[in-house]
Amino acid sequence: MIIMANMRNTKNPMPEQAPCVRNKNFLEVTTGYTPEMAMDEAQRCLNCKHKPCMQGCPVAVRIPEFIAMVAEGNFEAAYEKITETNALPAVCGRVCPQEKQCESKCVRGIKGEPVAIGRLERFVADHHMAHGEDRITVPQKNGKKVAVVGSGPSGLTAAGDLAKMGYEVTIYEAFHTAGGVLMYGIPEFRLPKAIVQTEIEKLKKYGVKIETNTIIGKTLLVDELLEDIGYDAVYIGSGAGLPSFLGIEGEELNGVYSANEFLTRINLMKGYKFPEYDTPIYCGKKVAVFGGGNVAMDAARSAKRLGAENVYIIYRRGKEELPARAEEVAHAEEEGVEFLLLQNPTKFIGGLDGWLTGVEVVDMQLGEPDASGRRRPQAVEGSEHIIEIDTAVVSIGQTPNPLIKKTTKGLDTNTRGCIIADEQGATSKPFVYAGGDVVTGAATVILAMGAGKTAALAIHDKLQNKEIDHD
Ligand SMILES: Cc1cc2nc3c(=O)[nH]c(=O)nc-3n(C[C@H](O)[C@H](O)[C@H](O)COP(=O)(O)OP(=O)(O)OC[C@H]3O[C@@H](n4cnc5c(N)ncnc54)[C@H](O)[C@@H]3O)c2cc1C
Known part of the structure; x- marks a missing residue:
């Protein structure tokens, strides 16, 4: 037609x-x-x-x-x-x-x-x-097995593609639910969790097994997966789940969260449904979120939904430089989130009871571009002022958790703690591949999926030639 x-x-x-x-x-x-x-x-x-x-x-x-x-x-x-x-x-x-x-x-x-x-x-x-109806042809097994660490978009993609090529694939996931950031980070109002689980259930129909509550580096080691359990290869897609902090006075006060904890309580533990679900979430009336990425927008919009009267995004650069998607910024603004741009926190202020009461911020101005190509923010001397808040959410980035690096022999990482992998996902350790945020640092769902896909093909190539390699 x-x-x-x-x-x-x-x-x-x-x-x-x-x-x-x-x-x-x-x-x-x-x-x-x-x-x-x-x-x-x-x-x-x-x-x-x-x-x-x-x-x-x-x-x-x-x-x-x-x-x-x-x-x-x-x-x-x-x-x-x-x-x-x-x-x-x-x-x-x-x-x-x-x-x-x-x-x-x-x-x-x-x-x-x-x-x-x-x-x-x-x-x-x-x-x-x-x-519709799923039309699934379960592939014939090829006799080889691959372990995948982490069930975020990268691990799920690698696992699905390998299972479709005939590999026996088991994903090991630290949390009690599979999905990675899709489940614990991105809020329900942007990505309903039932949808994520439906897509994961479909992958299971191809034979992918998922072992939750299993921390690689504690419950089992990467070396044990290869040497004792007999996996032919391992794909590490463990993400970048370690939050960065501001490193300023008062960050230990009650009422100061990392975005990671705030969003995990809300999304994975369903804190917004407390007491129907058993994880509480404290959210005051005046909430400041520090950072300007998608994670910050998600935290701010979640705080609004939890009943906060004033929610501020405090960001040290200008609107043009906000790294979040334009759509997320527009949605946050429409929902009443206030943007305090060109401001940087210098210390948190607390009461005698140990709870947060405010934050001191300094005005910023933009100088010459820095290594990232964005104009470098510089503090305006003498512009310090205090903003009254009772909840703070720090959302200034995440890096990979060092656990896997520390417990795996011969696995190289860079200065940011990211696993070093080549374009195909091969790491410094034979038969160990990696991709997604654990390699790139915090990035996007689709890049993590692309890395999983590329590595699945590379693992397939490698394992087809495995006997030859060992000769
Ligand atoms: C709040 C938030 C909002 C975002 N919004 C967007 C967006 O709108 N669009 C977009 O494209 N990207 C977004 N991102 C980024 C995106 O979600 C990530 O880039 C992507 O999820 C990375 O996928 P991954 O599979 O590498 O890691 P993850 O999704 O982090 O999954 C890693 C998994 O590995 C598990 N794990 C970690 N260590 C171990 C271990 N030792 N043993 C076993 N399991 C382990 C973790 O529990 C986790 O389930 C957002 C991120 C956050 C935090």
Whole structure:
């Protein structure tokens, strides 16, 4: 069927809950396209011969092909097409920074807005979950087995791809629930947890086993996986879960959290449903979140939903430099989060009872660009002032936990504690591969998935030649 391209210059808008309603609940903010909206948006795709959008996708989703199927109303075929290379489309459709990836390469973006590739991917995945049936062919086992450390997007992708190639794959996960940051970091209102679990259940149908409550480096060592349990290879996708702190006076006061703890209590432990769930979460009335990335936006928007009256994002650079996705910043602003830009905390202030009462901040101005290319913030002398707060959430970055490095012989890391791996994911230790945040430092879901995919192929290549290597 030949469909004429729809030359409208704007994306079909995404339906969403009104800001004054959604900032009081944890339900998903955006509600997704209807079939009519999806077909209409898909018709904006020009089906370019050179498929530039695909160059922006680390897992090589065949974007124009799936979009053409959506345009024809063939949603299940579109789902099959996406899942040829992407095992987590409902997740990627929601949280990928498409504006920096596939959509940044879309030629429709030259004169107007690019095709809403992410929204279409989400639509297809959701439509399949609601109306489709999984067609799973369990692969024949090839007699080799691989252990995967960590069940975030990187570990899940590596595990799924290896299982589909016939490997017996077991994921070892430290937490009681699989999913990594998708479960413990990104809030329910951006990524419903039931959706993550549905995508994980599908991977299990390919034979992937998941052992939760198992900390590699404590319960079992990487060396034991290879030497005693007999895995042929190990893929480490353990993420960057160690929070960085400001290192200023008063950071030990009650009421000061790392974003990691704050969000884990809310998401993984369902703190916002306390006492129905047994993990409490303290959130006061005046909350300051320090940092300007996606994690900071998630913490600030969560605080608002927990009933805080004033929620501030305190960030030492300007709005232009905020590293969070533009959509997340806009959503936070609409929900009433206040941005105190060009300000930096110098000390936390507490009462005699040991609880936080305020923070001293200093005004900043931007100087010359630093190594990251962003203009370096410099304190304005004598501009110190105090902001009254009762809760602080520090969200200035995360690095890999050093446990695996410390307990594994011959595994090299860099000065930031990230495992050193080549482009294929091979580390300094034979038969040990790594990828995702544990290699790059905190990055994105899709880059972690891309690394898992590349390493799965590299492991396959290596293990096919294993006997030869040992000769
Ligand atoms: C709050 C928040 C919001 C974010 N928002 C976005 C977004 O909107 N879009 C986006 O693209 N990216 C976002 N990111 C970043 C993205 O989630 C990460 O880049 C991605 O999850 C990294 O995947 P990973 O598989 O490498 O690691 P993770 O997702 O961190 O998974 C690692 C897993 O390994 C487990 N583990 C760690 N150590 C061990 C061990 N010793 N033994 C066993 N298991 C272990 C951990 O418990 C965890 O489950 C966000 C991150 C955070 C924290």
